[in-house]
Amino acid sequence: MTIDWLVYFTDPVLRAPTIGCILIGFASSLVGMLMLLKKQSLIGEVLSHTAFPGIILGAALTSLFTVGEYFNLFVMASAAVGCIAGNWAVSFLKKRMRIKSDAALCFTLAVFFGLGVLFASKIQSTHVVLYKQALLFLYGQVATMTDAMLILYTCLAILTVSIIVLLYHPIQAVLFDRQFANIVGLKTTFIDLVVSGLLILAIVIGMRSVGVVLMAGMLIAPAIAARAWTNRLWLCLLLAALFGVFSSYFGNVLSVEGAKIIALHYPGWKFSLPTGPLILLFAAALAVISIFLAPSGILARYMRMARFRRRMAKEHFLKALWRKGKRYFITRKEIRMICEHNQSMHRVVLHDLIRAGLLTKEVGGLYSLSDKGWAHACHIVRLHRLWEVYLVKYLSQGVDRVHRSAEELEHVMSPELERELEKLLGDLDYDPHRQPIPTRREATW
């Protein structure tokens, strides 16, 4: 089954939802990135709920005068009023009442939503049609987007980008170092207001298409995905916008194509895949992939840890062989005994050491250290014993306690640190346990 990727931009039915979602995804992920860096990701979730009483009231008010085709705009404006009130309530509770952030957010959300439910119960019997239209804002419906609404979405996207570009440096200063921003005379409260304004605009305009809860997700997921890759603000914003656009597009494609596929296999099962949730799932998948695969991500961290563990096992093995003496031929059985705490590692260690030329395989299944291997082992022992000297001499550790610390420190030495240590301690022959320290010549290869 082939998919015509371009048809989503040309087909008169598919065009408006696709482009609309892309524009909203673009704007919301940019604002979401700012909110993530402000450590206020959840305010989006709260504000999109506090819009609810505004929506209901706005819908009810439209019955008083004729708004005609401006119904959506009118409701959006009243939703914005709800958002602004919610934003004010949260900051009032946090700053004036000294209530913890999470409780303030949760309380505001629930109370405003309760107000909305109260209003809704009033108008659902008196204005049935208006109530149904208002509920569309709550759950979102992508398919009802029209070409006319694209103008609004384009304005939103352009406004968001231009404000971020114009105020890039002030926003950066406020986000990362508020005190500095205050000292250099930036109007931090003004910047806060602008960012909140952008957030509220993105929420009230985007809500109609993806729904309340998913709006919160669209603010967070692309931002998390972008944040995993880079520490630079402009790159973060760019990546977030990119992820937002991608997930919006593919969410749309998936909802149409998926419905086609299911209709093909299960004829008679009539339904459509909801676009909003699919967009969010796509963005979230990007976020999860980024969290795992990014250079500073989970996978990289685990690989670094695994590499270190492997190196440690190798170095312990070399040390154990060093203790046996220079021309010692070791059997497989003894090797297994040396690696008793980590059986799975011993094959890997053997393979690595032979490949690096530190260990040579002799006849009869025996192994011995090569000259290079011997030097390596001497080096590790030297580091270990130098550390012991240092710990005793400079950090006044008890002689009987330094072995364990040195056992860990010997693996994390850089050549520079090693040189400094040698310079500091001078030429030493014995460690605190009266064991000979291998000389520098022995330990070079």
Place this chain on the structure above:
Amino acid sequence: MVAALNPYWGKDFSQFFITFVQRLFLMIKGQTQELATDEIQLLVLLAVSVGCCLIGNFLVLRKMAMLANSLSHTILLGIVGAQAFWLFFLRENASETYALSLPLLLLASLISALLTAWLTRLVTKKARLEEGAGIGLVFTVLFALGLVSLTLFTRDSHIGVEVVMGNIDALHRDDVALTWSVAAFDFVAIFLLYRVLKITSFDLAFARTIGLPYQLVDALFILLTAATVIASFRAVGVLLVLAYLTGPALTAQLISHRLSAVLGYSIIFSCLSSFIAVALTRHLLTVYQMALSTSGLAVVIIALLFIVVSGSIHMAKRFAKKGVYN
């Protein structure tokens, strides 16, 4: 007609309480067994009040209110999961209407709530995300999954409205039993764990030092929270539960700093708002023929109580200050 059977029909605010007390005496004397709709609503709301206050205070102290928010959203996934399970495994006859068994629903919701909490912890710890971002990512994704499977399995979007807003008029005698048993369960659990919860809420470092199983306590507490939210959502909806969880607790914390006193005050405030909400709904219906949502009204009253209490404390402080300087 049902309306004729309801003794509260046509009563205003004060008459509601008179009728309530009269019926209470009748019930004690054993002359009447039937519960009127208003009484069922009141009983359920009172149970929700007690359960939510017991949990909510600790929720606020432990800064986990937004986690409760995410649990309350992802219940949808549990409900859909239960429905799918029902559809594919339990229902023999495909033409049958959906008649979900309550225990299955509760179990599925509980599982989804625990899954949410676990995933949130995993994401914030392993991916080193800020807690808010982790919470936001996990619950929106699970909610989206719930929505997609909702349209896949049930083709019925009505469930969404009911879950979000609650349907207090559709309450049944069984709901009274359910909410009160969960409230009792909360009470017993909090009673048994009181000291441990107190220590872990106020001073986690100390709790760890003296070797308390703080992670186990955390898990148990999340279980309690999930159970309370799930028991309450049929009456007040998943989002309005949050007001019951945080509102009275925040109000009580304005008055006192002793945990036991705060618990007591919050339960009083919460029960008071439930009483007023049920009576006021009846009053508005009788006098103005306005059918309002009882749960919405209850939440607004909780907020009003908070405003009144904080306002009067503010005024009292101001007058006290003036007294000193004059």
